[in-house]
Amino acid sequence: MINDKKVLAIIPARGGSKGVHRKNIRHLAGKPLIAWTIEAAKESKYIDRLILTSEDQEIIDIAKNYECEVPFIRPKELALDKTPGIDPVLHALENIPDYDYVVLLQPTSPLRITDDIDACINMLMETQSPACVSVTEAESSPYWMYSVDEGGLMHPLIKQDQFSVRRQDLPRVFSLNGAVYVADINWLQKNKTFLTKETSAYIMPRDRSYDIDNEEDFSWCEWVFNNNG
Incomplete structure (x- = not known):
């Protein structure tokens, strides 16, 4: 609970996966990814209830073993x-009423820590915005990105008056990292997305x-866990 408002956290985990077979329950550094x-x-100081939404019985059983409802x-x-x-989130909210805020936590972000979850919730409160999402500074700047036409000519994605050759001269840009999504539930049910100009x-x-x-x-995430434990 935060500011007398109740917080529901949802972990979505389906059985199908194309990039990594059964990735949500595949072991990463000694435990299932979802764990x-x-x-x-x-460990969050704000989350009042944590649930899993899944159609896969094996994922469900493993989640229960780790005391996830x-x-x-x-x-x-x-x-x-x-x-x-967004559809599984909206479905879960229809089945779990009487909460004020929802936190979406995708199991594919295992390096995210409790402090990130709570800081994202705090950011929503501090900015008084209806939604807050986690981002990270982009590795490649869109100011250096181009489309290439059928004739092989390059066209900048972002038009500039003067081409910048130094990264430090470019504006900082950020990309979604998929780790934490937080929103006011009434607002989310109305907008059906975490991402608007209010986010x-x-x-x-x-x-x-x-x-x-x-x-x-x-493999990279497993290396991180094995070398930073």
Whole structure:
């Protein structure tokens, strides 16, 4: 609870995965991938209730073993490759009423720590914004990115009066890292997205901002855990 408002955290984890087979329950540094997110969320000083939404019984069983509540089984039509990511969240909110804020924690961000979760919630409160998401400074600046036409000519994605050759001369730019999403529930149900011009940003360091999408990401995160323990 924060400012007398109740906080619900949701971990979405479906069984299908193309980049890494069964990645949500594959062992990373000695425990299932999903366990890292469950453990970080359970240490939060603001989260009142933590639930999992999944259609996969094996994922559900493992989550329960790590003391994560599973109050319902997600409908299979909300666990397809083409299912928008917001749909399982909205479905969960329909089934779990009487909360003020929701925190979405994707299990593919195992390097995210409890402090990141709580800092993102705090940022939402400090900015008085209806939503806050975690970001990290982009490795490649869009000011140095181009499209290439059929004739092989380059066109800058962002038009500039003068080309900047030094990175320090460019504006800082940030990208979503997928680690933490927080929103006012009434606002989210109305807008059906965490991302609008009203959304604020919590900036995370790059070394905690890896989102596992393929085998290379998985191997890197495992290396980080094994070498920073």
